[in-house]
Amino acid sequence: MKKDLDPNKLKQLETRLANLSGSTLNREFLSWEELSKKESKFPDLYTPPKTAQVIAFPGKFKWALGVGGTTLLAAAASLSFVFFLKKSSSGADIPSEIAKGSAAAPPVFFSELLGEIQTSKGNNFLLHPGETVQIALKKGDKIRPGDRILTADNGSVDLDFENKTWIRVASASLVQLTDLKKSDFSAIQTIGIEKGKVLATVGKLKKDSVFQIVSGSYSTIVRGTTFSVSVDEGGKQTVSVREGSVEIKNNRQDSEEKSIYLESSKQVSVSSDKAEPVISLGPKEEKELKALHTQVDLARENKLYVEYSRLELIRLEDGTELHGVILGQSDTHLQFEGADGKIEIPIVKIVETEKIR
Structure with a gap:
């Protein structure tokens, strides 16, 4: 080690570098997926080799995602270990180093996407996977993949998720949070309704994210909307949309039924393999969904006020x-x-701003 590289000074520098500055913590950096799509500003500085000698040892792997007892093929990829060759002094090819990987896409690592109980009205219960013991639900409880929620005849439960998705489990409902997971690039949420009703408000999802409600052979898939799905005792489902749009899809492999695309202020009922005509959103559903949207906005605004001690209005x-x-x-x-999260607003589109709290 050189004399000017004092070990104690190096240790002090390492300690200081481990603590990120406030400006760094407040900035949003591009993800690897976004960076990989950007064009190089200085392409002339890099010239790829005219010829490349490569030895590859491919190995294929697949993984599957199980939903409701059905195994779905989630992804398949090919991974290769690659040795780049260079010439030895005698002219023979010898391995020089191993590349980080030559997979078609970088591996995606998922973790649990947690939900938190915001309100629990009435006697509502939580059932963990594989257990029969009913646990009384209360505000602040965490909800994990596989959990089931049972609401009383006069009860309801509101859940808020990390990705700005909010669902309300209505009275006399049994709902399972079948799949809840997230990565740096996306989130996957599958909610199964055994009986009852679920209302949801879903913010703008990241690319490749999935939010769907499943009951029987149908899935309701969204990409940013306020809607509800109810299931009666006979298995008939009614999907109602106040804002945005949803796709209603028959999951049966032998079904020739086409997907139904439901727009704002519309609703439709489906049962077995038959869909009824699309109609205008009913007054009851309109009132329920409008109330949910308003309550969610107020709850999230209150969280911002608690965090920043102020609240402002921007008029475009x-x-x-x-x-x-x-x-x-x-x-x-x-x-x-x-x-709905952090955004950037062009200044030229802003008419005025004011402090409201």
Whole structure:
């Protein structure tokens, strides 16, 4: 070691570097997926070799995702270990180093996507996978994959998830959180209804994310909307959409039924392999979904106020009003966090801002 590289100084530097600065913690950096798609600013600085000598040892692997007793093929990929060759002094090819991998796409690692009980009205219970003991639900309880929620005849439960998804399990319902997981790039949520009703408000999902409600042979798949799915005692399902759109799909392999795409302010009922005509959203469903959307916005705004001790309003030129917190400003954009997460707003589109709390 050189004399000027004092071990104690190095240790002090390592300790300081381990603590990220406030500006670093407040910034959002591009993911590896986003970086990999960006074009190089200086392509002339890198010239790929005209010829490459490669030895590859391919090995294929697959994995499957089980949902409701049915095994679905989730992904298949080919992974190769690659040795780049260089010439020895005698002219023979010898391995020089191992590349990090030549898979078609980087591996995706999933972890649990947790939900948290925001409200529990009435006598509602939680059942863990493989258990029969009913646990009384209360605000703050964590919900994990495989858990089931049973609501009383006069009860309801609200769950908020890490990815800005909020669901309400209505009265007299039995619902299973079949699949809840997340990665750096996406989230997957599958909710099964055995009986009763689920209302949901889903924010803008990341690319390749999936949010679906499954009951019987049908799945309701969304990418950002406020909607509900109810199942009666005979298995008839009614899907109601207030905002956004959903796809209603028959999961049976032998079914020739086409998917139904349901737009805003519409609803449809399906039973067995038959779908009824699409109709306008009923007044009861409209009232329920509007109330849910309002309550979710208020709950998230209150969380922002608790965190930042202020709340602001931004009015845009098209009449849109946004409630949240102004985080910062560049020459062209305002950094803002609202009920649906962090966004950047072009300054030219802002008419006025004001403090509301």
